[in-house]
Amino acid sequence: MKRLIKIFERDLKNSIRDGMLLFILIAPILLALLLRAFIPAVKDLSIEFGAVKPINKALVEKIETFAPITFFDNTEKLIERIEEYDDFLGIRMESGEITLIAQGNESKELLSLASEILVQSFNPSGDSFTVGESELGRKLPPLSLYGFVLVILGSFLFGGMIIGFNIIEEKEQETLKALRVTPMRTFDFITGRSLIGFLAPIFHAFVVVWILGISNFNPLMLLVITISGSVIGVVFGFWIGVISTNQMNGIANMKISFFVLVLPVFLAMTLPEKSHIFLYWAPTYWTFVSVKNLLLELQTWSNMLKDISLIIGTSILFALATFRKIRSGILS
Known part of the structure; x- marks a missing residue:
């Protein structure tokens, strides 16, 4: 245990001493603060409606004097x-009644x-009239969620x-070879x-939810998901450390690996399910799916x-x- 703590302390000191690594430690917080600055602007977006054909032409003309309407062939496409x-809000006409469909956020x-x-x-005369609202269940603005x-x-x-840059630094200083003659396994x-x-x-997960004002989530679930998701970063870090010969080479390998790992998330956000x-x-x-369900209050322990x-x-x-490759890179 003492050896583990010593290694951790060494990594922490290196991270604080090295300007680039210190930036990596605070980068998620800076990104969250930047994101927070843009969240209020979501309310300033103009209204857009969508409707499923057919719909009363006279009604459409009246609505379009206030907001544009996009037409869809079926309800499934409208919901998507x-x-x-x-x-983006939906309009549904059934039996002479009009329903407004919204995400819920x-x-x-x-x-x-x-x-x-x-x-x-629908009723320009000004008589009393009720519009029903149908929500799809989202309780968080998309900008906060994604x-x-x-x-x-x-x-x-x-x-x-x-992790990767600390390994690269020790390889450059040849301290890894010195560690081989110590009791450390x-x-x-x-x-x-x-x-x-x-x-x-x-640390980042709980600070970021506080910065973004996200409160309706299970803290224990977030902790468990964060720990499991961190396995990705740990493996990624060791891989970068052992295949890179110097910091410049490490930056290049990091960019490629970062792109490969983040690309599935962007595709999941844009492609149909x-x-x-x-x-x-x-x-x-899978981390994206689990975190998204947690923030939307759809996550259960069995699914998680x-x-x-x-x-x-x-x-x-x-x-x-x-x-x-990792083992030989550490021992070489």
């Missing part, structure tokens, strides 16, 4: 469009204004970068060096355990595939 990242002001537009368009997911995934990889070295890759994301099967290989995809198994399982597969 509503669930995208901006404030829109501001009260936006929904009130949309309702007033429909009331005025911004948090990306910042936390970045935190995992930033923690891995610290390979297991001690890997475990001690991994600590910062687990502790930094935990039926296409996600092609992303199942990526541990970052399944997600965690897939996160750790896909990370371990990569670790096993590269274990010999």
Whole structure:
């Protein structure tokens, strides 16, 4: 245990002393603060409606004097469009009644204004009229939701970068060879060096949810997901450290690896869900799914355990595939 703590203390001191590594430690917090500055602007977006054909032409003309309407062939396509990242509202006409469909994360002001537009368009005489609202269940603005997911995934990889650059520094100073003649085992070295890759994301996760004003989540679930997701960053860090000969080479390898790991998340945010099967290989995809469900208050312990198994399982597969390379790189 003393050896593990010593390795952790050494990594922490190196991270604070090195300006680039210090930036990596505070980068997720800076990103969260930048994201927070843009979140209020979501309320300033204009209203857009969507509707399924056919719909009364006279009503459409009246609504379009206030806001544009996009038409869809069926309700499923309309729902898919509503669930995208901006404030897009749906209109449904049934039996002479009009229903407003929303995600559930829109501001009260936006929904009130949309309702007033429909009331005025449907019943311009000003008589009493009620518009029904149907929410799709989202309780968090998309900018907060997907911004948090990306910042936390970045935190995992930033923690891995610290591990990787510390290994590169020791390779350049040839201190790894000196460690081979000490009582320290390979297991001690890997475990001690991994600590910062687990502790930094935990710190970042709870600071970022506070910065973004996210309160409706299970803290224990967030802790468990963060710890399991950190495995990705730890494996990533050791891989960068052992395959890189110097810091410049490490930066180049980091950029390529970072792109490969983050790309599945961007694809998951843009592709239809039926296409996600092609992303199942990526541990970052399962982290994205688990964190998203947690923030939307859809996560259960049984589903989370399944997600965690897939996160750790896909990370371990990569670790096993590269274990010999990592081990030989540490001992060389």
